[in-house]
Amino acid sequence: MLGPHPLPKSSGPDQPTINLKLLPAGNIHLPLYMFVEGASKSEIQPCPSMSWLLSHPSGKKIIFDLGLPNDISCFTPAVQKRLKEVVKIDVEEDVFDxxxxxxxxxxxxxxxxxxxxxxxxxxxxKAFGTKTKFIIGPTASALLSGPKSYPTDPEGHFDSNLLPKEPTTELPSQEDESYWKPLGPFPHTHDYFNDGSLFIVDAPGHLAGHINLLVRVKDGQWMYLGGDSCHDVRILNGEKEISVYSDDAGGTKCAHAVKEIAEQHLGRLRKLGDMGVQVVLAHDWKWEKENGLRFR
Ligand SMILES: [Zn+2]
Incomplete structure (x- = not known):
């Protein structure tokens, strides 16, 4: 039942666990037809864009995703335009509040x-000082330096100046077996604190460098922070499919860079769910409504 690589068992009350808190990080109003097959163009779902504060017993604090900022002038002109014309957001408070x-x-x-x-x-x-480091997934930096990044491409969504060079680490390629190890249903995970409390999980398919976190929250209990592995819990549950929709130029679009690989990753998340792990997608509005208060 646990598969070839079971999750580490609790070794007793002294087992290190992570304290998880949700930070406010705005809402994004997702046009569902872009994400859920069969949704009508009029279905708009306001969703949180979750940001998590993780506190380790050593005193180290990590934030997983920063969500949306109060002031969108930090975004590239193309993203600002998209937020005015295509996707609405509302941000009462951001991570720093x-x-x-x-x-x-x-x-x-x-x-x-x-x-x-x-x-x-x-x-x-950029609102952080020099004491904070940044981690991005394998190959993600190519998005920031490629020919389609801003300002090389004035219409670019990825900003080549997003992250300071020095304290930013791009995780090694999945082929690096000294870094990535199999765990549970996943072929590539990394034991971040080397104590079994927090695993970075390679989560391919959505975008280059997409990674998730598997977090030990209490004795033997785990939570999985699934980012944009999919955008609607009905896809995770197998009730709905990932949308492929037509773009204005006669082609098709999908929210995921490689849909088949994103689907394979979802298969692993279903196995994780069968192992009793709570999987939380970054935009799961229903989960946030029912459970968010417990993590404030
Ligand atoms: Zn997202």
Missing amino acids: GLQKLGVEKDDIDTVIFSHLHYDHIGDP
Whole structure:
């Protein structure tokens, strides 16, 4: 039942666990036809864009995704245009307001890990000081330096100046077996603190460098922060399919870079669910409504 690589068992009350808190990071109003096969063009779903604060017993604090910022002028002109014309957002408070309310200084954040570099997950990383490091998934930096990045391409969505060069680490390729190890249903995971409390999980298909987190929250209990593995829990449950829709130029579009690979990853998440792990997608509005308060 646990598969070839079972999750580490709890070794007792001293087992290190992660304290998880949800930070405010705005809402994005997703046009569902772009994500869920068969949804009508009029279906717009306001969803959170979740940002998580992870506190390790060592005192280290990590944020997984920064969601949406209060001030969108930090985004490229093309993203700002998209937010005015195609996808609406509302941000009452962002990550920095949330940290302030919790009494956490932004300099206390050791590392920000990005699930991926789409605008609704990156917030405003420049607002951190020099004490905070950044982690992106394998090959993600190519999005920031390629010919389609801003300002090389004035219409670019990915900003080549998004992250400071020095404290940013791109995780090694999946072929690096000294870094990535199999765990549960996943071929590539990394034990971040080397104590079994937090695993970075390679989550291919959505966008280059898409990664998720598997977090030990209590004795023997795990939560899986699934980023944009899919955008609607009905796809994860197998009730709906990932949308492929027509673009204006007579072609087709999909929210995922490689749909088949995203589907394979979802298969692994279903196995994880069967192992009793709570899987939380970054935009799961229903989960947030029912469970969000427990993590505030
Ligand atoms: Zn997203």
